[in-house]
Amino acid sequence: MSASKQQESKPIGVRAQVWYRPGQAARQIETGEVPKILAQAEGLLWTGLYNPEPQMLHEAGQAYGLPADAIEELLTPHKRPKLIEYGDFLLVVVITVGLKDKRPVFGETQLLIGKNFLLTIRRSSLIHHSDLRARLENAPDLLARGPDYVASELLDLIVDHYLQALDVLERAVESIEQQFLLHGFRETDVRRIYRLRRDLLRTHTVVTPLAEICQRLSRIESEVIDVHARAYYLEVSDRVRRTSEFIYALREAVAFAFEGGMMIEQMKQTDTGRKLAAWAAILAVPTALAGIYGMNFKIMPELEWTLGYPFILSVMGGVCGTLYWKFKKMKWL
Structure with a gap:
């Protein structure tokens, strides 16, 4: 049975703790065996923790021989990517992005990279490492x-999930563009676009710094990062930069859709105002004539004329018709 399929037998905090050695089968180990295995300086010890309790992190840190400040850093929640060097190992903090009900959910993954070990700590992250393992x-x-x-493979996996989340957000942006440009928008649509822009901004904030971190890992002078492995981090850095540009493009598309929708609404209001x-100008003619003849003066033009009433109605109709034709020609009606 593979190590990834044995994770369910571990406590909820420890998802996998496997020792890989060339030419031998992978073996699940206990935390107490870690110092002995690390002293052998062969193979790869990969430990995966998920939402560990502070006590479990203290035990893991002591087993891996971490200094107190490194253990404290592992216990601290982070909101932005981070890279810390501790001599014999590196700590990389990455903010993950998943989706729940079409809204981004942010988690945290810490990668502690040593000469012959890798410790991963996931908090509130929807990204599973079992398939990669x-x-x-x-x-x-x-x-x-x-x-x-x-x-580097784990970082690449996290970037893959960035893109999966952005594909869903891109469809949401396209839906908003169609709604705004074809049908206008309502008050609920304004709330929707504000929420989407905020989600894209938060995603951009947590994704963009990872490009610089991977760039540093591709140039760093450390025994932990092999010269041949630096190219992998450079490739991940390029992917993160393209992802960041994609997020920026989506933010611009949302802004343009909102501006376009506002212009369409203004045009509709202008058109309604013209109509x-x-x-009002057409109806002002009969209103004015009716008002004049409604003043009940004894001497008024055409009062005694038999055709006076039809004549006034004809005048009203002629003037109103002329105004209607003029406004129609001006495309006000």
């Missing part, structure tokens, strides 16, 4: 490249 277990040559290579003004 299973794929690498089926390709021992990849695991033999060391923890720095596995860490109202045209009809």
Whole structure:
């Protein structure tokens, strides 16, 4: 049975703790065995923790021989990516992005990279490492490249989930564009676009710094990162930069859709105002004539004329018809 399929037998905090050695089967180990295994300086020890309790993190930190400040850093929640060097190992903090009910859900993944070990800590992250672990277990040559290579694969997996989340957000942006440009928008639509822009801004804030971190990992002078593994981090950095540009493009598309919708609404209001003004001008003619003849003076033009009433109605109709024709020609009606 592969190590990834044995995770359910572990406590909820420890999802997998496997020792991989060239030419030998992977073996699940206990935390107490970690110092002995690390002293052998062979193979790869990969431990995956999920929402661990502080006591469990303290025990893991002591087993891996971490200093007090490193353990404290592992216990601290983060909201932005981070890279810290501790001499014999590196700590990389990454903010993950998943989706729940078509809204981004942000989590945290910490990667502690050593010479012969990799410790991953996930908090509130929707990204599972079991599939990647299973794929690498089926390709021992990849695991033999060391923890720095596995860490680059994990970062690449996180970027894949960035893009999956953005694909859903892109469809939401396209839906908003169609709604605004074809049908206008209502008050609920304004709330919807504000929420989407805020989600994109938060996503951009947590994704963009990862490009610089991966860039540093591709240039860093450290025994933990092999020279041959630096190219992998450079590739991940390029992917993060393209992802960041994609997020920026979606934000611009939302802004343009909102501006376009506002312009369409203004045009509709202007068109409505013109129609109202045209009809007001047309109706002002009969209103004025009726008002004059309703003043009940004894001496009024055409009062004694038999055709006076039809004549006034004809005048009203002629003037109103002329105004209607003029406004129609001006495309006000």
